Amino acid sequence: MVDPESSVTTSAGPVPRWEKRYPGRLQYELDALHAAGITPEIDEPALAAGRLSLTFDWPLDAATTLRLQAVFPDAYPHFRPQVFLLAGLDPPPARHRSPVEGNLCLLGRDTRQWRPSWSLWTLLEKQLADSVRGTGEEDPQGEPAEYWWNNLGLNSGSYCLIDSGWDLGDASQGTLQLRYIQDQTVKVEAENGPVHIPAIRAYVKEIRAEDGQVLHQWAGPLPTDLADTKNQLEVPWVRSKDTILPDPQLEAQLKKLRQDYLWLQRAQPRNYGPGLKFELCAIVYPSELAFGKTGLGWSFVMVFGHAHGFEPKKNRAPKPLRITALPAFRAGPSDIGWRVxxxxxxxxxxxxxxxxxxxxxxxxxxxxxxxxxxxxxxxxxxxxxxxxxxxxxxxxxxxxxxxxxxxxxxxxxxxxxxxxxxxxxxxxxxxxxxxxxxxxxxxxxxxxxxxxxxxxxxxxxxxxxxxxxxxxxxxxxxxxxxxxxxxxxxxxxxxxxxxxxxxxxxxxxxxxxxxxxxxxxxxxxxxxxxxxxxxxxxxxxxxxxxxxxxxxxxxxxxxxxxxxxxxxxxxxxxxxxxxxxxxxxxxxxxxxxxxxxxxx
Incomplete structure (x- = not known):
């Protein structure tokens, strides 16, 4: 049900909330698109709730047309609309785009780069081509791949601590000795209903190569309870020569990773509640840590759900499992104090x-x-x-x-x-x-x-x-x-x-x-x-x-x-x-x- 106070309705129908504060702004936006020969589709249910969401085709060049969605925030025009790339580029751009949601980075984080006098058309005309092609001037800001992985699990209360100073040498796979605390589950709203995610706080106590050689041991500070925990988990890790970004289809992506890196199949499930289990694996890859600086990126992929999803019963369909990521937090000696x-x-x-x-x-x-x-x-x-x-x-x-x-x-x-x-x-x-x-x-x-x-x-x-x-x-x-x-x-x-x-x-x-x-x-x-x-x-x-x-x-x-x-x-x-x-x-x-x- 739509809250009658959440939207504004005129004799011509509902309009976005910000239209009441800035009368004529909606028509300004639509006129600018129509003048460029673009007829957007308006999401009517969203508009009834007071929000403007437009879907339309944008000619990138003579041979390429992009399918875009633009969503206007309530704070518009003080803040810019968010633009999502739905289709038109295969593969999609690896930079300046969220690999999961598909929203494009058309401007830097400094909100002064957006001008309230601009329209959506102005923003796209000035910034879109350079953004998807990776050309033009850009902010000197890196795009760490782990940032996108971390976003998958930010609401779970989970993390795994790593050290930016680690160097794996020539090692390509091995095991991590994790010490962890898992004493609760966190209820997170998902598209198909609420999900109870195991809240896991962990740190990498030791990195070992495939032959058992110890490559690194933890040397950074730890929360007191995490330093005292005796819970230990061995996790397989593999190293990719290519940067790995999360895919919207995580289940298919993890299946392919396990096929490409058989070592990941060594992950062993652990209990986190009656009839519930989770398992972890780690992926290491080259990542842009800062603008123009490449180092090791770390992602911890977690599969969790009913125990029968890991060990299906005979003649029964396996229980569905969920996939998320433990955010990788950098807390080594060189990481603490980096900002000051x-x-x-x-x-x-x-x-x-x-x-x-x-x-x-x-x-x-x-x-x-x-x-x-x-x-x-x-x-x-x-x-x-x-x-x-x-x-x-x-x-x-x-x-x-x-x-x-x-x-x-x-x-x-x-x-x-x-x-x-x-x-x-x-x-x-x-x-x-x-x-x-x-x-x-x-x-x-x-x-x-x-x-x-x-x-x-x-x-x-x-x-x-x-x-x-x-x-x-x-x-x-x-x-x-x-x-x-x-x-x-x-x-x-x-x-x-x-x-x-x-x-x-x-x-x-x-x-x-x-x-x-x-x-x-x-x-x-x-x-x-x-x-x-x-x-x-x-x-x-x-x-x-x-x-x-x-x-x-x-x-x-x-x-x-x-x-x-x-x-x-x-x-x-x-x-x-x-x-x-x-x-x-x-x-x-x-x-x-x-x-x-x-x-x-």
Missing amino acids: PAVASLKDKRIVVVGVGAVGAPVAIELARNGCRTLDLVEHDILEPGNTIRWPLGVAAWGQRKTAALRAFLARQYPATEVRGHPHFIGVAAQALSDPGDDDVLDALIRGADLVIDGSASHGVTTLLDDRCRSAVVPLISLSATPTLEGGTVVRHIRESGCPICLLHAWHKHEIDPPSGQDAGDEALIQPAGCGERTFTGADYDLRELSLQAVRLAVDTLSGEADQGSVVQTLSFVDDERARCPPRWRVDLLPKHPDCQGGH
């Missing part, structure tokens, strides 16, 4: 974060996200409900030590980073001799560290850390907000350059402007009910500016910028009249101050 090459400086580093409260905890999360090898977190506090509004983890962490909650979270989400928690209250004398003192904790942590980040917002802690870091020749970054949260600072301290006391002198002498709100008194602080300490008022979305800048400064420092010495980065959320404004940063160098009597 600047963070390569974090890969082998150990960073100590002292104070993982409202500003320090986001720093720790960002460092782990961007590939820091080891994080040592020092904090004595636990998470209370009132802290949640400006702490990155929520209600599930209430009552936990902040170090423990962060360590558990980061272990799940960023397992490549080793996180160690140190629940210690700096500056508080240990009553029992068995309790570690500041020296016991800090000296061991700072020795050999690559960087220390101070998020304690405590002047005493900052000066202590600066003293210890200078002795160990380790750079220190401190960050804090002012009591009113009108501003804050991110400061890098380097040995033989300015220290925290130097900064106080520079502020006092007006050589460096202090952050807005620095001079606020105790009246700027509040004490929440039941809390043992007063605190400032301010939101996480403002504090996060300081945390993110501290991470930027950490990356710059570890990339070699420490040679520039101590530096003060001052944040302001207010203008000269102290009216609220977008974040503004100022940068000042911090040399040794002549009035400082520190030991540097």
Whole structure:
């Protein structure tokens, strides 16, 4: 049944939804096609639902006529119509076309390439010939074959992890040792009704050649549950000299692949439910990984369904089986961080974060996200409900030590980073001799560290850390907000350059402007009910500016910028009249101050 609100009807009949917003646009489109001698067939049921779908013949040249379908989105004319190649080219083009749905890539992904003033005819006249012939100017964007395979299984919750750094040498076939988790099925709507697909999360633990030689073993990060699973599956793999794209007729395509590569017939079904089984095989082929760059493409083809489809009963027709693909996700060491090459400086580093409260905890999360090898977190506090509004983890962490909650979270989400928690209250004398003192904790942590980040917002802690870091020749970054949260600072301290006391002198002498709100008194602080300490008022979305800048400064420092010495980065959320404004940063160098009597 058609929703009466979903379409627009005029005295001449139904029209697309966008026609109501842009009257006359439908006639504009049809007139442009008619003027070119093209009479499209309109999908009347689609139009009754408020959508325009046109099917028509398009003369590519004197000898070739293409059968096309154009479907207009609800967001037209802000977005272009999708054009599908139905017939006319055999074989169909291998590039700029989905091998399954048949939709053509007539423009790049940048939506600015489509002009709302264009008609469908304009789009086809300008772009179609070059698209199907592979000529003309194109965006420098590769078309990985596995992208199309992956699309077959994207709604299943499944994946198999691979490594872009693998090189199979001359091997042409062999086996994969997969470790996997299959603990649920996913209901997916299909053309002939809902399908229950086994949700499989896997990684290739080991690649072996046909003779059993181990070619590669997994070396990348893994989700905790996947790293711990004992479920193992041996999967046959074959290597094709040609790129293999998925065919709309997957069953016929897999049958031919098994005929061409008999090794694939070694796949063994596994149970995934009462009377249900699945089997996997892998295909490796040359694929365009990036524009003009060819490497190995991986596709994992999965057959699943009733057990009788794999082992038919005598005198009974076999149960029908389904075919899909496990998306191949690249998660090797070289794949993680590919999008942000600047963070390569974090890969082998150990960073100590002292104070993982409202500003320090986001720093720790960002460092782990961007590939820091080891994080040592020092904090004595636990998470209370009132802290949640400006702490990155929520209600599930209430009552936990902040170090423990962060360590558990980061272990799940960023397992490549080793996180160690140190629940210690700096500056508080240990009553029992068995309790570690500041020296016991800090000296061991700072020795050999690559960087220390101070998020304690405590002047005493900052000066202590600066003293210890200078002795160990380790750079220190401190960050804090002012009591009113009108501003804050991110400061890098380097040995033989300015220290925290130097900064106080520079502020006092007006050589460096202090952050807005620095001079606020105790009246700027509040004490929440039941809390043992007063605190400032301010939101996480403002504090996060300081945390993110501290991470930027950490990356710059570890990339070699420490040679520039101590530096003060001052944040302001207010203008000269102290009216609220977008974040503004100022940068000042911090040399040794002549009035400082520190030991540097």
